[in-house]
Amino acid sequence: DTAVSQTPKYLVTQMGNDKSIKCEQNLGHDTMYWYKQDSKKFLKIMFSYNNKELIINETVPNRFSPKSPDKAHLNLHINSLELGDSAVYFCASSLRGDSYEQYFGPGTRLTVT
Amino acid sequence: GDSVTQMEGPVTLSEEAFLTINCTYTATGYPSLFWYVQYPGEGLQLLLKATKADDKGSNKGFEATYRKETTSFHLEKGSVQVSDSAVYFCALYNTDKLIFGTGTRLQVFP
Numbered sequence: 492d493t494a495v496s497q498t499p500k501y502l503v504t505q506m507g508n509d510k511s512i513k514c515e516q517n518l519g520h521d522t523m524y525w526y527k528q529d530s531k532k533f534l535k536i537m538f539s540y541n542n543k544e545l546i547i548n549e550t551v552p553n554r555f556s557p558k559s560p561d562k563a564h565l566n567l568h569i570n571s572l573e574l575g576d577s578a579v580y581f582c583a584s585s586l587r588g589d590s591y592e593q594y595f596g597p598g599t600r601l602t603v604t
Numbered sequence: 605g606d607s608v609t610q611m612e613g614p615v616t617l618s619e620e621a622f623l624t625i626n627c628t629y630t631a632t633g634y635p636s637l638f639w640y641v642q643y644p645g646e647g648l649q650l651l652l653k654a655t656k657a658d659d660k661g662s663n664k665g666f667e668a669t670y671r672k673e674t675t676s677f678h679l680e681k682g683s684v685q686v687s688d689s690a691v692y693f694c695a696l697y698n699t700d701k702l703i704f705g706t707g708t709r710l711q712v713f714p
Contacts, residue, residue, distance in 0.1 A: 495647065532691060532707040534648075539700070547701060581647055591636055591697035595647030 494518050495596035497582050503602045504572055511568045512599045514582030522546075522590060523565035524583040525557060528598070534581070540565055541587050572603045606631040610694050610705035617684055617712050625679040625708045627668075627694035635696040637661075637670050637677040642691040642707070651692070684712045 495516045504510055516523065524547075525537045539547035540559045554570045565582060579600050583593040611626040629637065636655040640648040652661035657672035666681045677694060689712045694705040 532709075534693065534704040534707070536701055536703075583647070590700060591638060591653065591702060592650050593648075593702060595649070597645065597647050 495582060495584055495594050497580075497596040497599050499599060500597065501600050501602075503604065505604055506572055506574060508572050509568070509570045510572060510601070511566055512580055512582075512601075514565045514567070514596060516563055516582075516584040516594070516596075518584055518594060520584040520586050520594070521562050522585050522587045523559065523562070524585075524593065525565065525567050526581040526583065526595075528579040528581060530578070538565075538567075569601075572601075574603050577601055577603045606635065606696060606698050606701075606703050608694050608696055608703055608705035610692075610708050613691075613707075613709040615708060615710045617710070619686055619712055619714050620683045621712075623679070623681040623684045623688075623710065625692055625694075625710070627677045627679065627705060629675050629677065629694075629696050631675075631696055631698050633698060635698040637668070638695045638697065638702070639666065639668055639677075639679050640693040640695055640704070642693065644690070648693060684710070686712045686714055688712050 522541045524539045528534045538557045543559045556568045559565045579598045582596040585593045607630045638653045639651040641651045642648045652663040654661040654670035660669045668679045691707045693707045
């Protein structure tokens with residue numbers, strides 16, 4: 492069974508479109524994260540949710556809106572996509588008390604043309 | 605702010621060679637330190653950790669020692685295998701956030 496899953500794995504879209512990436516974890520964790528990995532492999536946290544509440548919100552354009560319908564899911568919606576949004580987006584999860592041990596999904600490669 | 609600096613890759617080695625990947629950090633307080641590994645096409649996995657000065661983390665033949673005096677956490681392995689080929693990320697945990705280095709790609713050839 493996949494612990495942290497993301498869909499889609501690949502996403503190619505044009506500038507100006509709106510798209511969503513979904514994430515689900517079956518580990519019973521209470522905290523979920525979104526990270527962005529750029530072309531140079533630099534990995535930076537974007538958001539973190541604990542029990543459906545936003546706890547970390549880094550300096551991210553407000554075109555990015557996370558949504559957590561329950562503690563097993565954290566989706567990322569992106570409005571008005573720009574070329575610079577092209578990256579690999581990783582979802583991760585952990586227990587709040589062990590937030591350093593995060594389990595990552597396989598990533599979603601977003602390409603904006 | 606807090607940051608992690610890793611050596612640039614790729615690191616290219618023959619099988620059974622000795623591996624060192626350097627990592628230094630800048631942080632306020634006393635962070636915990638980690639190495640994560642990313643195999644091709646997969647997400648990151650925790651490889652090892654150290655939570656205080658002089659702790660040694662180890663797993664799968666990899667080791668790293670938390671050196672507070674040099675603010676370093678270098679990753680070592682005595683004899684690498686082709687299956688160790690991956691991207692290795694040094695990270696620190698402080699104030700509820702994991703902060704990653706830029707990653708070092710390791711390529712091991714038979």
